[in-house]
Amino acid sequence: MKKINVLSHSISLLGLSALLAGTVTATFAADKKLVVGFSQVGAESGWRTANTDSIKAEAAKRGIDLRFSDAQQKEENQIKAIRSFIAEGVDVIAFSPVVETGFEPVLQEAKKAGIPVVLSDRAVKVSDPSLYVSFLGSDFIEEGKRAGNAAVKLTGGKANIAELVGTVGSAPAIDRKKGFEEVLKSNPDMKIIMSQSGDFTRAKGKEVMEAFLKAPNAKDINLLFAHNDDMALGAIQAMEEAGIKPGVDIKIVSIDGVKGAFEAMKDGKLNVTVECNPLLGPQLFDLIEAAAAKKEVPKRVVTQEGVYEQSQAAAELPKRQY
Numbered sequence: 001m002k003k004i005n006v007l008s009h010s011i012s013l014l015g016l017s018a019l020l021a022g023t024v025t026a027t028f029a030a031d032k033k034l035v036v037g038f039s040q041v042g043a044e045s046g047w048r049t050a051n052t053d054s055i056k057a058e059a060a061k062r063g064i065d066l067r068f069s070d071a072q073q074k075e076e077n078q079i080k081a082i083r084s085f086i087a088e089g090v091d092v093i094a095f096s097p098v099v100e101t102g103f104e105p106v107l108q109e110a111k112k113a114g115i116p117v118v119l120s121d122r123a124v125k126v127s128d129p130s131l132y133v134s135f136l137g138s139d140f141i142e143e144g145k146r147a148g149n150a151a152v153k154l155t156g157g158k159a160n161i162a163e164l165v166g167t168v169g170s171a172p173a174i175d176r177k178k179g180f181e182e183v184l185k186s187n188p189d190m191k192i193i194m195s196q197s198g199d200f201t202r203a204k205g206k207e208v209m210e211a212f213l214k215a216p217n218a219k220d221i222n223l224l225f226a227h228n229d230d231m232a233l234g235a236i237q238a239m240e241e242a243g244i245k246p247g248v249d250i251k252i253v254s255i256d257g258v259k260g261a262f263e264a265m266k267d268g269k270l271n272v273t274v275e276c277n278p279l280l281g282p283q284l285f286d287l288i289e290a291a292a293a294k295k296e297v298p299k300r301v302v303t304q305e306g307v308y309e310q311s312q313a314a315a316e317l318p319k320r321q322y
């Protein structure tokens with residue numbers, strides 16, 4: 001059985017490369033290609049596409065045999081994919097879990113098979129933290145807080161909020177809501193008056209916003225908090241079709257920082273996007289190669305991200321990579 005050492009502390013993005021630099025590349029047998037199984041959530045958003053591209057490009061650059069599987073937003077597909085990776089005897093399994101719970105049994109199977117597991121982007125809830133060696137991704141609670149603070153700034157602390165929630169049961173939906181609501185606790189005139197899942201997709205974001213705008217209290221909405229940019233972009237379409245000026249009649253705060261959000265900000269239709277970095281490929285494969293080489297890896301690696309307002313959109317847009 002392979003033995004994995006784990007550092008118990010968290011580490012920032014910049015600290016990771018310093019920690020792993022120079023220690024990993026030489027340790028995996030030169031004649032053997034590293035085989036990695038990766039189970040992706042799906043292709044639900046622009047963020048996800050950029051994340052997939054980053055992972056595939058980095059694997060190709062490093063000459064890694066990447067077995068990539070798309071779960072189409074279904075947990076059962078992800079469990080099946082992980083089981084096939086175990087049966088194939090891959091060196092390392094990495095995945096971005098659709099939801100937080102339900103992975104414990106299959107992770108126990110991976111552990112029994114001696115295959116290290118690295119979590120990418122999203123966390124899982126397990127009773128035994130040794131079931132994965134490392135988790136690389138954003139601090140979603142912090143993103144929710146940043147969105148909450150932006151909402152306070154935009155509305156002077158007085159808002160009737162419509163909320164487009166991400167995929168039910170997913171770490172980003174749970175944590176972004178938690179972080180956002182923490183900010184509302186100290187702002188008693190900010191209230192969520194409508195909240196529904198738009199499953200992180202543009203089509204569902206539009207559909208749910210259309211329903212919000214038909215509610216008897218629709219006229220009270222002065223701020224939309226969307227858990228991702230794709231849902232916000234769908235909601236913008238719904239508002240325009242209903243004769244409402246997005247970004248003006250209803251202020252909009254969303255999360256991700258994809259190009260489409262910067263374009264909408266430049267056009268005055270979206271007010272703030274809180275960045276969530278999808279370009280995880282290089283850090284992910286640093287961790288994977290270290291785990292395969294039985295090096296110590298940090299248990300938690302947090303990506304570094306910013307917050308962007310309309311006034312920054314035109315200058316920032318040409319620099320965006322996703």
Ligand code: AHR
Pocket residue numbers: 044045046047048121122172200227228229230255256276
């Ligand atoms: O887990 C990250 C989230 O998943 C992104 O915010 C969203 O766009 C994606 O679908």
